[in-house]
Amino acid sequence: MEQKVYSYRWVIVALFWLVIFAYGANWFALSPMLKTYEAQFNIPNWESHLLISLIGMFVIFFAWPAGRLIDKRGPKLSISIGALFMAIGFGIRPWLLQSFTSLMLTSIIAGIGLAWILVAMAPQMLRWFPAKSSALPVGIAASGLFLGFGTGSLTMPLIVGSLNESTPGFTGYLIFGILAVLTFLLWLVAARDHPATPPEEHPVVAKMKFAEGMRSIFSQRNAYLYPFIGFFVVGITLVISAFTHALYPSKEGGYIAGLLLYGCAIGAFIAPFAAKRIGLKKVTISVVIGAIVFWLLFYYLNTGGYSWLLVIVVAFLFGICLQASWPLALFCQETEQGVNEANVGIAASLYVSISNIGAAVLPVIYPILFKTNPATFIAVAAAVFICLLLWLGIKRR
Secondary structure, eight states, rough: OOOOTTTTHHHHHHHHHHHHHHHHHHHSSGGHHHHHHHHHHHHOOHHHHHHHHHHHHHHHHHHHHHHHHHHOOHHHHHHHHHHHHHHHHHHGOOOOEEEEEEEEHHHHHHHHHHHEEEEEEHHHHHHOOOOGOOOOHHHHHHHHHHHHHHHHHHHHHHHHHHHOOOTHHHHHHHHHHHHHHHHHHHHHHHOOOSSOSSSOOOOOOOOHHHHHHHHHHHTSSSGGGGHHHHHHHHHHHHHHHHHHHHOOOOOOHHHHHHHHHHHHHOOOOOOHHHHHOOHHHHHHHHHHHHHHHHHHHHHHHHHHOHHHHHHHHHHHHHHHHHHHHHHHHHHHHHSSOOOTTTTTTHHHHHHHHHHHHHHHHHHHHHHHHOOOOOHHHHHHHHHHHHHHHHHHHHHOO
């Protein structure tokens, strides 16, 4: 069969980027509002954190069927299903802000969709790009999620602070909900599952059953480590988002959390490119050590009463270093020996589901176990240090 690299591949990247950006913006628009809901609904902080962690929790249940669907029917259908739930859940949210239960319902509906989008990210890029050139589009696609995180976290305090609404957050949620609906429709109309001819020659592979696909993935020791890197990186990202708004509950908190998450987007974007040029282990070890250093500096600035403008710079650099690991571990998981077109969806499901166990569990248990600011700072540093140990254990160039 003829091989050809189509220019439409960049349209696919852009369309997916818009979908995942819309999801991230809607998801993290909740983060600055958690303190408001604690007071409004008279709930403890761990319960308010369920609003954001529930979204990650549902990935655990739907990542596996999404992976099987991708292997059988292709990634576009999976992304379309996820974007539909995103549009419904976030689209109805502005009118369901009267109680904690109704607001949680919107997180549940939207949360059903996240797995179908995330699991399909790398398989969709690998269908349009040669394997050796796929790291960059994976990084671009992943950056959309974290740019969405930053946008939602940054703009919600500004919108709420500038309006005198009877229902705080209605206008912000409405804006982001419309974005979710529009990006779903755009993806449905303009996206394609695969090009007319593959970008490179692929060996013919036999279909695999689920158990056989898992055995093939775990034939390499590294496959046991990648998902736990995702577990800590994603979980700690959600912990830090809520924690930053608790440390700085005014607009400054929105600026700091927003710029930290924009740093995450830049880290996700440049990490695969840097790894290709410099080397995977050199980049990963360097950025994780950098994350530890900048987090400790963030703690020092917080306790010393320094200007929040300086805190923003440090938070931004910390975000770059922290998030660089996530797309690199995903890319490695998808390109390890034992992973091919027959089980790439299963490999993505494994990584994304365990990553989002971190998103579901850590934001809830951190406020319960670590009740003071110093304890939370130490616990976050410990989690990042575990990521360093995991990368040191991976044997790959």
